Amino acid sequence: MSADRRRFGHTELPARQEDALRAAIRIEWATLVFLAVTIALVYLVLGNSQAMKAAWIEDLLSLAPPIAFLVAARIVQRAPNRERPYGYHRSVGVGHLVAGVALFAMGAYLVIDSISGLISGEHPPIGSVELFGEVIWLGWLMMGVMALTIPLPIYFGRRKMALARELHDKVLFADADMNKADWQTAVGSIVGVAGIGVGLWWADSAAALFIASSIVWDGTKNLRGAVRDLMDSRARTFDDGEPLPVEDRIIDTLRARRWIADVGVRLRDQGHVLHAEVFVVPRRNRLTLDDLIEARDECIALDWKIADAVIVPVDELPEEVGGAPRDRQSERNR
Structure with a gap:
């Protein structure tokens, strides 16, 4: 066996899976760069919009799956030893569990916050800013920034889904699912901000509730899958769809x-x-x-x-x- 081949523990990867692993690592680093830029831009135009706040928090939470994948991809390469006779592959499950807990907890908080905003009838003000000598409504900047964050998550999600299938990697699958939620969140934020612009005060809280519910759903799915695997349930496909063939x-x-x-x-x-x-x-x-x-x-x-x-x-x-x-x-x- 050549020393430079990629491994999962003592398992030397076939060429196809080795290429998939390298591609997955590259795309996860690209995701982190994209998220860092997105988080900064969304923060700059955050304003008082609940939908924008929920979208910003989801972007922060989106850092968890790629970080978990990159850390696990290094740890699982360690060979089994006396103390770890089954190797270090459970690090994938631990990362999956951590991501699921973070998503569920923050999503639940945002759901409560959004519902309280609807009940109290909050009217979030969106002011104006001066840009290049012109005074413009901040909502246009909010919607513009969110529109820019839609295309790449769609591409990332489709690419990661294919790689997750190739590598049998549930953290990578969870990340692909998060990318889907990211672009849907961006669309929801645009709708919420536009609703405020046309006088629908409740549109912002409703959009925030939609985003928060999406986060809770992602957290629930990831938690359920992570707990199943850590409890040695019947082995299933990377998406938990069916027993492994x-x-x-x-x-x-x-x-x-x-x-x-x-x-x-x-x-x-x-x-x-x-x-x-x-x-x-x-x-x-x-x-x-x-x-x-x-x-x-x-x-x-x-x-x-x-x-x-x-x-x-x-x-x-x-x-x-x-x-x-x-x-x-x-x-x-x-």
């Missing part, structure tokens, strides 16, 4: 071996890579070490994400991997 591929591949009567698989999602526990019911009582080694190697060769596999010969499959319920197993044993 590689589980069925392992079962079909090993069932084709003559000495195996039945197979059950338990996959542990470590972050980018998987640890597979494969339970096999042998047709014969005597197994050789070569049988088990060949079965293990065949599992690992199926997908680059399978970092290691353990083959466990059993007389009956455990219930959690498709075996009979335990009470029925106990009856048969008696």
Whole structure:
């Protein structure tokens, strides 16, 4: 193995995933630069608009996923050791959890703040500023700045979504989801500020409530996914849409071996890579070490994400991997 190849722990990435990782790192740095500029510009035209304040806070929160990804991308490269026998891949899940908590907490605060503004009937004033010798309504600057922040998040989100699928990276997927929320937030802010301009005082608070609800929804989704993974729930695709197809591929591949009567698989999602526990019911009582080694190697060769596999010969499959319920197993044993 060449020393300059990218790794996830002791897993050397195939060329396609290595290119995807390099691209993901580049685009996350570009995202941070874009967000730094956006945060500064939005702050300069913030005024008293609740929608603009919510959009600015969301831009600040948008820093969390790319930072979490870049930190995790470095940490997961460390090889497993005695203290960390499964490697450092859980750092991805920790970053995912931190981002989810931050989004949910701040979103909940903004929801309460926006609702209180609607109930109290606040009429946020938007004044005028002098620019190049001309006095102009600040709302035009607000809407102009927010319009400028729409195109890049659309591009970033689509690109990151494709890379997240390639790398099986849920933090990158969460960031792509945040980019979608970013441009929708910009549109909502423009509507809110324009509403104030035409005399609809409640439009600003309503837009802020829409933005805050979007933040809460993103936080809830990320929290749910992060907790699922940290509790070793059934391994699912990068978007939590369905169980990983590689589980069925392992079962079909090993069932084709003559000495195996039945197979059950338990996959542990470590972050980018998987640890597979494969339970096999042998047709014969005597197994050789070569049988088990060949079965293990065949599992690992199926997908680059399978970092290691353990083959466990059993007389009956455990219930959690498709075996009979335990009470029925106990009856048969008696």
